Amino acid sequence: MTDEAGGVRPRRRQARGERRMEQILDASATVFARLGYEKATTIAIAAEAGISPGSLYQYFPNKKAIAQALADRFVTRMRSAHQDAFDSIDFVAIGLDEVLDRIVDPIVAFNIAHPGFKALFARPDMPEGLADAARPIQAALLGRIEAMIGARAPGLPETERQVTARVAVQIFQALTPLVIAVERDEREAMVGELKKALRGYLGPVIG
Template sequence: MTERPRRRQARGQQRMVEILDAAARVFARSGYETATTNAIAAEAGVSPGSLYQFFANKEAIAHALADRFVTAMRTAHEEAFAGVDAAALPLPELLDRVIDPIVAFNLANPGFKALFARPDMPEGLAAAARPIQESLFGRVMGIVADRAPALPPEERVRTARVLIQVFQAMIPLITAAPEPERGPLTVELKHVLGRYLDPLTRLPGDDTP
């Protein structure tokens, strides 16, 4: 008697995942502002009525998708930063370790920028993203401090902000590129960051050109 409700619940959970996957693609393709629930339903292969059984409106979809993105981004940050000895690694290796997982996250989550790069991002979405953004800033600050302990605190803050802004500026270029170009563009991103960091944080063994 309990098997049917469980199957229905599993089908419902799968349908929600499909709708969120479709929403991520629609947001990435059309932008959040112009995306519609009808477009999301069509992308997911369901009727608008079926979509509304799970989500009341586009904002509800965005919030659910934001929660999923935040969880995935937290995992990507852990992969990028956990166990990294920033003071000991040569700069090129450090950049590989930190940048690759976060680039991979952005490639795997095409709707992320459409939600979190908006100038009019609703407070609810901003609140969901804020802890991750603060954590990222803190981790980048930690790397700068480990590699350049002589830098005054205000310069560390400035350096961390510049690094994050440059990274965020190049991510759309990488994600929009054809797949064969993504690797070379990621290498270019590392070169840009490396050339900026190298004079500030050079350690023995660093070979960034």
């Protein structure tokens, strides 16, 4: 069954604990998306997870700790979405429409699959801990966009390339909530509008 040095039972307890933490984080993402960070409570998160508040506190001391753990998970998954969007793609060899398909689709899919993401990272008063978690991945995304622009428009001055990348990211971030908010049967058309806006802005520069 087990031994004093740590056998089956300790490993099973550890696995159960990890599953419970994932359960709490899944529930917190749902609650943050529904109520927003400020109105969300640990009681609401525990209820969504189907556990008692006391059980929740065995894993997380407060809402901020839950948000930090959820932010870390979001950042890890977002990094994977960025890799899907940018890695192993020759942006010079394909047209602008395909560039937008390859970049926009996986990142939109991430936002749809993780509805609590915006509730944490789109806040103007984001706690410093969450800002620290998000800053590297945001900087990496901006760097990837700048590199793509530089590859397609090698003569573009560095300052203009940086500004173009920042504005393109802002357009994406501004329109993504509209994509997420519509019903599923309308989403493809709304994604098309998002790409149209990006095409209209980026076309004269890298089209």
